[in-house]
Amino acid sequence: MPQTSPLLTVMIAAARKASRSLVRDFGEVENLQVSRKGPADFVSSADHKAEQTLFEELSRVRPGYGFLMEERGNVEGTDKTNRWIVDPLDGTLNFLHGLPHFAISIALEREGVLIAGVVYNVIRDELFWAEKGVGAFLNDKRIRVAARNDMKEAVFATGSPWVGRPGHEVFLREMERVMAVSAGVRRWGAASLDLCYVAAGRFDGFWERNLSPWDVAAGAVIVREAGGLVKELDGGDFLKTGAVVAGNEKLLPQLTKTVRGA
Template identity: 60%
Template sequence: MRKSALINVMERAARKAARKLLHDFGEVEQLQVSRKGPADFVSRADVAAEETIREELSRARPDFGFIQEEGGRIEAGDGDSYWIVDPLDGTTNFLHGLPHFAISIGLMQKGDIQAGVILAPVTDELYYAERGKGAFMNDRRLRVSGRSRMSEALFATGIPYMGRPGHDTLLAELRALTDNISGIRRFGVASLDLAFVAAGRFDGFWERGLHQWDIAAGIVLVREAGGLVTDIKGGRKMMETGDIVAGNGSLHAPLLKSLKAATATR
């Protein structure tokens, strides 16, 4: 499928930032054994990538605002259109030299997610979707998986860390699921978890307490690939609450039911 002008703008910004991230990623291994401390270096790489994306997108759409992980909110000149940007989703992976991280750019207009691009720089996999136009990975049409049995399902989730709340809830959810499914993965990059649901690699994904920039692009990807996305109550307040459940048409409901049952017993 020929990409729209909008997707081309988003891809160009992501790829320009990706070139810088890949260069910086090559320095991480050396920093790991130095006194300099890699965390500060990665923080600078994160900010630099976000600045690159903001400059590219602003040049193409000067009236659009921004909701950014590092740079905060910039109000939209048109009052309705916001880029939602995570310049480095998977910072901890990046910091440790793990080649699993992504750039995520979503576009929200009048409160609805209209388009999304997720780029995995190391694998050069570009996931993109536009409302009503389907989801793609490197020009290949994406569809969620066709699995319908929980016993065959592979799900992804996130684990709270560094003092974040929710450990007991997650443990209850894992107990409710692990005896009945094929497996659970925790890769540490929510945007790519959602992209993998869209691609049929995962059958579902859930996590609590995420930010808008973690999930905006992934929401439209999953929907345009034929999947379902809700909050953990089954509603549509993912962007407000940061709690999200995504899955294919057959397994979203049983996944949601299991999660609800797990928390109801606590």
């Protein structure tokens, strides 16, 4: 693996430690205690265990940093300039159905700017990581966004609203429009990995609405350091609105225009 900074070393170590309990629980997924926290929005004991590990490890090595976490919410730190944005299990629904496509996502926001991201696909042992100004990597290999510039040759990723959430009709219109002008659309159920797949050139672009900051913060750093762009679909701040579009310099404007047209 290329030489990582002390910051990335801390983030990667925390992700790997938290992954151990996820691997164990994934092997016994039928025995997990699962509660519902909203329509089609599940939280398992695995989420809580992984988040606790991440909270403890990151707090130990960087005391005073704040947190924004899926289960804990916003945790104020004494250091107001640094905040971890953490999803201990992105793709919970996949996890609970025995589908091996989920990840741990950790980002660091410093003075309002995302500066580092780690997304760890636990089952495939694929570690995506990036630091501002350093580049993006998959394990020990440098990654770049794909160079395609024709929508007809491109494959895009997206996510659909779950039952009980608004936006189904808009999503279906968006999907119809993108499918009509592209090689294909995939819906794999983990936004952090969708963004990393854009960074690695596996997908050519990604869009989704109603996401949370922990879904996209780390992936956004990785896409940008891989030479791609990540923006808000309607021009605002995607960490606040949750409406995200990503791709290379040529395809992102085309994808954005197509989706907005819906």
